[in-house]
Amino acid sequence: MxxxxxxxxxxxxxxxxxxxxxxxxxxxxxxxxxxxxxxxxxxxxxxxxxxxxxxxxxxxxxxxxxxxxxxxxxxxAENPYISHAISEAKIADLIPQIIEFTYQAMNTPNYYLWGGTVAPNYDCSGLIQSAFASVGVWIPRDSYQQENFATKIPITELKAGDLIFFGKQRVTHVALYLGDNQYIHSSGKEIGNNGIAINFIKPEFPLDDQVSRNYYAQFWSCGRITQNLT
Missing domain, CATH: 2.30.30.40 (SH3 Domains)
Structure with missing residues (x-):
């Protein structure tokens, strides 16, 4: 070729x-x-x-x-790609669909794939980007880019659909908050689930939930998607 x-x-x-x-x-x-x-x-x-x-x-x-x-x-392509601004209120209305996308992805057999943004196998930021893109909201590709793009919020203000970022010296992982102290994410084998699963963000997680402990130790920040890429 x-x-x-x-x-x-x-x-x-x-x-x-x-x-x-x-x-x-x-x-x-x-x-x-x-x-x-x-x-x-x-x-x-x-x-x-x-x-x-x-x-x-x-x-x-x-x-x-x-x-x-x-x-x-x-x-x-017949026409060049044109992005359209989406309001914060509209994005908020779409959150249930975004969360449902991640549940469907989790309930499909999958494993963690570095670089994965197409079903069934995702990396952390690939799952998040694809979930938002499924309703027409485009956000950046990588977790550190998503952290920079999101509107910063304190952990005390987390609500369903917000993003939680993790890392040691920089952001390297992202998850979608579901409410009730739970988040969904695609994580790797080393400290995660090797695929999409639900874990806990606060210390009140089960004693045998090592994955939640691993990521809680690397908590970085929280953010809310209030716009799409334009």
């Missing part, structure tokens, strides 16, 4: 006709994110490096590498 086979696009953007893996480096060894069918991208450079080209996803401005072998799964 060569860029010569990529048809020109009047809009300057391309649409994914299937789910596509995108990588952190041009050698296609480290998954960075996934481009769900129907999402749009822009080609940053047509130069092929180690079999990949650099692209930018339109909805969240995420830059990654696309294997030229997957160019066949792109088609010209």
């Amino acid at each position: 060569n860029l010569e086979f990529l048809p020109p696009s009047k809009s300057g953007e391309y649409l994914a006709t299937k789910n596509i893996n995108l990588y952190a480096k041009p050698n296609s060894e480290e998954l960075a994110t996934q481009m769900a069918q129907g999402r749009q991208l822009k080609v940053i450079s047509s130069s092929i490096i180690e079999g990949s080209i650099e692209i930018c996803l339109c909805e969240d401005n995420y830059i990654a590498w696309l294997s030229v072998e997957d160019l066949t799964y792109l088609k010209p």
Whole structure:
């Protein structure tokens, strides 16, 4: 496959006709994110490096590498992607649907996948981004970006649909608060559940709940999504 086979696009953007893996480096060894069918991208450079080209996803401005072998799964987008502002009140109304998305994801057999943003396997921020995107609210891709994007709130003001961030020297993990001291998240094998599960944010968790203890020790901050990316 060569860029010569990529048809020109009047809009300057391309649409994914299937789910596509995108990588952190041009050698296609480290998954960075996934481009769900129907999402749009822009080609940053047509130069092929180690079999990949650099692209930018339109909805969240995420830059990654696309294997030229997957160019066949792109088609010209008829129109450029245009984001629309969504009010804080509207986002609040959508929270029940966002939470339901995460429950459905949890109830589907899954495991933690670094870079995963497409069902059934997600990483922490991939699950959160996909849950909000399922109702048309786009937020940044990575957990530290989501923490910067969210409106900061104290832990005492947490309500269902808010985000909880964890980390040691920086934010490295994110979860969705469900209410009643519980949050849902996709966590890895080392200190988590190796998939999507529910844990507790305050010290009143079961004595045998080591995962909740692990993340409680790394609590960083809380935030509320009050806007979408525009």
